[in-house]
Structures are given as C-alpha cells and as structure tokens.
Amino acid sequence: MGAFLLALLFVADDPDVLYQEGLRLFSAGQPAAAIASFKKSLELRPGDATAWKALGVVHAAASDYARAEEPFHRACLLNAKLPDACLYFGRTLYLLDRFEQAVNVLRTAIGSDPQNAQIHRIEALALEASGKSEEAE
Numbered sequence: 001m002g003a004f005l006l007a008l009l010f011v012a013d014d015p016d017v018l019y020q021e022g023l024r025l026f027s028a029g030q031p032a033a034a035i036a037s038f039k040k041s042l043e044l045r046p047g048d049a050t051a052w053k054a055l056g057v058v059h060a061a062a063s064d065y066a067r068a069e070e071p072f073h074r075a076c077l078l079n080a081k082l083p084d085a086c087l088y089f090g091r092t093l094y095l096l097d098r099f100e101q102a103v104n105v106l107r108t109a110i111g112s113d114p115q116n117a118q119i120h121r122i123e124a125l126a127l128e129a130s131g132k133s134e135e136a137e
Contacts, residue, residue, distance in 0.1 A: 099126040
C-alpha cells in the first residue's frame, strides 16, 4: 500500500483522478485502498453522486450493508437519475430488513427507471417481507 499512498500525494487535489484510481484499485481487488481513494475524492467534491455510489458498491461487495447505506443514500439524494443509485440504496435497506423504507426508495427509483425489472423485483420482495403480499403481486 506504500505505492498507493505515494501516488495519492501526487493526485491528492484532483477528485477525478482519485475517483478513477478508486475504480482501478477496486477492480484490482484492493477494496481498502479503493475506499480511501473514493473518500479522498469525496472530501474534495462532496456533491459527487457517482463517487458516493462507487463507495457504496465497495462496501456492498464486502456484504457490509451498514456501511454501504450512507453512500448509497447520498448518491440517491444527490442524483436520483444516476443509474442504479436509488436501486442500490433500496436494495441495501431491504437487506438491512428495513422493508417499508426500501419500498419508498424503490418507488422513487421506478420513477426514474420504470422499465428496470430489478427495481420491481426488489420492491415486490420488500412488500412481501412487510406483509403486503397482495400489493406485491
């Protein structure tokens, strides 16, 4: 990780480079370094929904849904039309057994992407889990 920290010194003021480096590190199987890179990018540009979503993806990939929740929530709030941002937030809430909240978020996602079958599937699962079987159908 020493090379990563040295590289951060040179790009520490460019959120785009940090974001791209986070993607590269995640793809290379270095989630901790990817998280650090995304967080640094977000320190410089906290309104970047794409970087928030990417940070959430790294946490979700490790099945750490509690840590994925806030980044996905921010991504969804900042840009509800960002592909899959609200879907990932809704799915995370579902996986955290917060079914009513998941349904609300997923209905927002449907508004942005009404043809996305994943959104409808997870919404139905959340409705079923919250005891609304008839509505789920």
